Ligand SMILES: Nc1ncnc2c1ncn2[C@@H]1O[C@H](COP(=O)(O)OP(=O)(O)OP(=O)(O)O)[C@@H](O)[C@H]1O
């Protein structure tokens with residue numbers, strides 16, 4: 301468990317939470333795999349992108365600014381995104397969170413750590429070629445304003461220049477679990493499961509299969 305977590309900038313320590321950051325390029329399959337992890341391992345999925353899109357729809361005063369940033373593939377100022385993440389964590393009864401698509405740059409990373417005091421348990425990194433990610437995004441068909449070739453290319457540039465250094469930062473701390481995300485969804489999830497399954501359960505599973513084959 302990690303903490304303390306200061307809820308809203310005031311001096312009230314609230315809940316202790318365990319956080320996994322889920323990172324990878326646009327279209328690498330973060331959201332798809334998070335849905336599987338939620339189902340199998342009881343985490344709550346918080347997608348920074350989804351929270352920002354919900355903020356636009358809510359008619360918030362930041363809505364227009366966020367919409368323009370997303371259309372350009374740019375990264376929204378950390379204070380906005382962190383407030384949304386904090387609120388979502390606070391309002392949720394769970395104590396285990398997958399934070400998907402965050403931190404996206406050094407500013408996101410440093411501000412989140414300073415404001416919340418939260419260090420991730422580990423970082424799940426979906427590694428996929430740009431070619432494959434582009435193919436997936438162009439087929440996604442969810443009506444996202446940023447799933448057009450012009451914005452996709454901008455998002456890739458931001459990913460290479462601003463997000464990869466954050467992954468490298470955590471890698472240097474030994475916190476990155478890298479997954480080959482270019483394979484079919486089921487195969488990727490097998491690799492993800494191995495990361496989330498406690499070592500003791502892996503031993504049990506191996507001995508069951510041994511007995512079964514006996
Ligand atoms: N392993 C896979 N093989 C083929 N298609 C996939 C795979 N994983 C996800 N997809 C498809 O690729 C598209 C992008 O996946 P997803 O939304 O999970 O990516 P993401 O990393 O969350 O993207 P973004 O960062 O843009 O939100 C979706 O249409 C999804 O169904």
Ligand SMILES: Nc1ccn([C@@H]2O[C@H](COP(=O)(O)O)[C@@H](O)[C@H]2O)c(=O)n1
Pocket residue numbers: 326347348349350352369370371372373374375376377381400401402403404408446455
């Ligand atoms: N930490 C973040 C996360 C996302 N954004 C903006 O939202 C866009 C879509 O994000 P997805 O993870 O859903 O692909 C992204 O391109 C950014 O414009 C952000 O600013 N900060």
